[in-house]
Amino acid sequence: MVITKGRRAGGRALQYTALLGYLAFLAFPLVWLVSTAFKTSREMARLDPTWIPLEPTLDNFVQALGEQDIIGAAQRSLVVALASAVLVVAMALPASYALARHRSRLNAAALGWVLVSQVFPFILLIIPLFMILRQLGLVNSLAGLVIVHATFCLPFVLWMLQGYVRGVPRELEEAAGVDGAGRWRTLWSVVAPLLAPGVVAALMFGFVSSWNEFLFALILLKDPQIQTLPLALVRFTGPEGVVRLGPLAAASLMATVPSLVFFSFIQRRLKGGMVAGAVKG
Numbered sequence: 241m242v243i244t245k246g247r248r249a250g251g252r253a254l255q256y257t258a259l260l261g262y263l264a265f266l267a268f269p270l271v272w273l274v275s276t277a278f279k280t281s282r283e284m285a286r287l288d289p290t291w292i293p294l295e296p297t298l299d300n301f302v303q304a305l306g307e308q309d310i311i312g313a314a315q316r317s318l319v320v321a322l323a324s325a326v327l328v329v330a331m332a333l334p335a336s337y338a339l340a341r342h343r344s345r346l347n348a349a350a351l352g353w354v355l356v357s358q359v360f361p362f363i364l365l366i367i368p369l370f371m372i373l374r375q376l377g378l379v380n381s382l383a384g385l386v387i388v389h390a391t392f393c394l395p396f397v398l399w400m401l402q403g404y405v406r407g408v409p410r411e412l413e414e415a416a417g418v419d420g421a422g423r424w425r426t427l428w429s430v431v432a433p434l435l436a437p438g439v440v441a442a443l444m445f446g447f448v449s450s451w452n453e454f455l456f457a458l459i460l461l462k463d464p465q466i467q468t469l470p471l472a473l474v475r476f477t478g479p480e481g482v483v484r485l486g487p488l489a490a491a492s493l494m495a496t497v498p499s500l501v502f503f504s505f506i507q508r509r510l511k512g513g514m515v516a517g518a519v520k521g
């Protein structure tokens with residue numbers, strides 16, 4: 241009995257150690273970013289780097305805001321990310337319901353194709369998308385970028401949401417039908433609330449993916465006045481490839497704030513939806 245308790249305690253200590261190591265690994269980039277953003281150029285050039293700035297300064301933030309339109313680029317990224325997230329969920333939700341509820345060989349083939357499409361590199365999509373957007377007059381526009389972001393997020397969101405739909409018992413829909421509810425009333429009043437956690441998770445994925453996306457924005461947006469935040473951050477790299485580390489760290493730190501605020505807000509909604517779904521299920 242003593243040996244068993246000792247093994248359990250040792251296993252638990254090993255688990256906590258692994259968890260702490262993983263958390264430290266995840267936190268390292270953010271801690272390094274915050275530390276660098278407040279350091280002077282002389283301190284960043286030291287051979288013995290410090291974690292806590294010895295002479296904290298806001299000069300990097302002043303330079304970042306003064307040299308690049310960080311606020312404007314962040315606003316454009318926010319609009320693109322929100323629009324992309326809403327658009328991809330609007331397209332994926334009815335399609336995922338149809339794929340999950342109406343089983344056939346065609347639907348199985350469609351799901352398989354969605355899964356296979358995830359292994360394609362993004363660069364394969366950009367040429368046909370660029371030609372389509374050029375025909376529509378949407379190259380070098382935020383609307384075109386929203387369509388592209390929604391397109392590359394759609395397969396994963398579709399796959400994710402059809403799993404949530406399969407988790408909703410059919411019996412609930414049949415019971416609503418017996419009570420006299422029509423098809424749309426059943427979908428809106430019974431199915432939709434139970435899918436809320438999945439919809440929130442899909443919105444979160446679409447927003448973060450679009451917020452961080454760089455390649456498509458680089459190819460599609462040529463006008464500096466409409467470029468998004470990832471492109472604005474690249475300008476802190478000089479033509480010789482020399483990175484201006486202080487302003488870049490300050491701008492990157494400011495760029496993470498909207499994403500963290502969105503995540504903290506929607507995470508509460510996600511937990512609330514999970515609880516509501518559990519009660520109604």
